[in-house]
Amino acid sequence: MKQHTSDARALPGWRVWLAILFLGIAAFTIVTTELAPIGLLSAIARDLGRSEATVGLTVTLYAWIGALSALLAAFALGRLPRKPLLIGLMLCLGLSNVGAMLAQGFDWLLAARACGAVAHGLFWAVIAASAAQIAPARHVGLAMSIVFGGVSAAGVLGVPLTTFIGQQSDWRAAFGAVGALSLLIAVLMAPVLPPLKSDAAQGAGAALAGVLRRADLWAIFAATAFAVTGHFAAFTFIEPFLREVPGMQAGLVIALLFGFGAAGLAANVLTGAFIDRHLKSFLMLALSLLSLALIVLGYAAERLGMVGIGVMLALWGAAISVIFVAFQTWILRAAGAAAMPASAVYVAIFNAAIGAGAMLGAWVLSRSGFPAVMVVAGLGGVVSMLLVASLGRPAAAPQPVGA
Numbered sequence: 001m002k003q004h005t006s007d008a009r010a011l012p013g014w015r016v017w018l019a020i021l022f023l024g025i026a027a028f029t030i031v032t033t034e035l036a037p038i039g040l041l042s043a044i045a046r047d048l049g050r051s052e053a054t055v056g057l058t059v060t061l062y063a064w065i066g067a068l069s070a071l072l073a074a075f076a077l078g079r080l081p082r083k084p085l086l087i088g089l090m091l092c093l094g095l096s097n098v099g100a101m102l103a104q105g106f107d108w109l110l111a112a113r114a115c116g117a118v119a120h121g122l123f124w125a126v127i128a129a130s131a132a133q134i135a136p137a138r139h140v141g142l143a144m145s146i147v148f149g150g151v152s153a154a155g156v157l158g159v160p161l162t163t164f165i166g167q168q169s170d171w172r173a174a175f176g177a178v179g180a181l182s183l184l185i186a187v188l189m190a191p192v193l194p195p196l197k198s199d200a201a202q203g204a205g206a207a208l209a210g211v212l213r214r215a216d217l218w219a220i221f222a223a224t225a226f227a228v229t230g231h232f233a234a235f236t237f238i239e240p241f242l243r244e245v246p247g248m249q250a251g252l253v254i255a256l257l258f259g260f261g262a263a264g265l266a267a268n269v270l271t272g273a274f275i276d277r278h279l280k281s282f283l284m285l286a287l288s289l290l291s292l293a294l295i296v297l298g299y300a301a302e303r304l305g306m307v308g309i310g311v312m313l314a315l316w317g318a319a320i321s322v323i324f325v326a327f328q329t330w331i332l333r334a335a336g337a338a339a340m341p342a343s344a345v346y347v348a349i350f351n352a353a354i355g356a357g358a359m360l361g362a363w364v365l366s367r368s369g370f371p372a373v374m375v376v377a378g379l380g381g382v383v384s385m386l387l388v389a390s391l392g393r394p395a396a397a398p399q400p401v402g403a
Helices: 013-048 057-076 082-102 106-134 137-168 171-192 204-212 215-235 238-243 250-274 279-368 370-389
Strands: none
Touching: 013 057, 013 082, 013 106, 013 137, 013 171, 057 106, 057 279, 082 106, 082 171, 106 137, 106 279, 137 171, 137 250, 137 279, 204 279, 215 238, 215 279, 215 370, 238 250, 238 279, 238 370, 250 279, 279 370
16 A cells, blocks of 8 residues: 655654644634534524525535535546645635625525535545545554544534624624634645645546445445434434423533533544554444434433433544544545545545435434434444444554564
């Protein structure tokens, strides 16, 4: 497997991990951008004269466009040097947020979000492979945990902060703040990221076709799709689900959601320590906990009490963070030199599963209520676990020369 086609190995250790940290902060910014409208729907709807359901398109459309642009990355970005590409895409994301801040109508807001979604999908298709190039070969899993730690942090801090800014000022200021952070990270990446050359040895179409012919990768893609669809089917409606629990207060809902995200951050630390050596076992455990937590919440939330609900949410938050890191790490190990097109397909499926999960959750909710949503979501985790169990062990983390 071709590794480290860059000058990253010659860098001092502090710069290697600083570069990966900046990629993690970039991931935080990307996910905060994607989910920011969730806490601002009412304010945007009032200001632009649209219903909250219509404004919700700014999230749904974003996910689907991100999925399509990730596939585009496999064709358009395979041979481009990654450092200027990453910086340019972060600049585009920043300008998209500024455009959203300045939008004078819903159509302009949607257009600004669509532009950001294109950059979002392209960035996610590149970021994991880039982190794998920068990190020492035996610590790719740790690098993934740092990058995906940005995803967990967005849930813990990013979305609540944009909601808080929107409440204290207005929704435009919230988008402006995320835009400013995006532009700042783009500037900071310039002196820190090492040159990251493409290692594509064949045409983009041939490389993508090779990925699509591999049954082992499709099994991982399918397992990812079931787990992510299940998670977002439930997570999209977690706040109203909690509010329906007898005796639940608004402040306690916020505390429980914070606990969910905090557990995810803690799990990222644990993941970094173990995943490089125990990838499949760690992933199986996480999928088991995800399924258990969701099904228990579906069947017994009213009987668990607040402490029990908090425990289930913490298990869920920790499990999904491990799952995100583990699937991406497995894809990178299995794909080898085809990491770029494999990551592009993975990101496309991941984003499509976000939209599919929200749609599935809404459909089940309209027919059977919140408990059924949780149970169906848990079954998605069960199917994912069965698919992972059918796979052989992932390739071992490669050892650097002289190790």
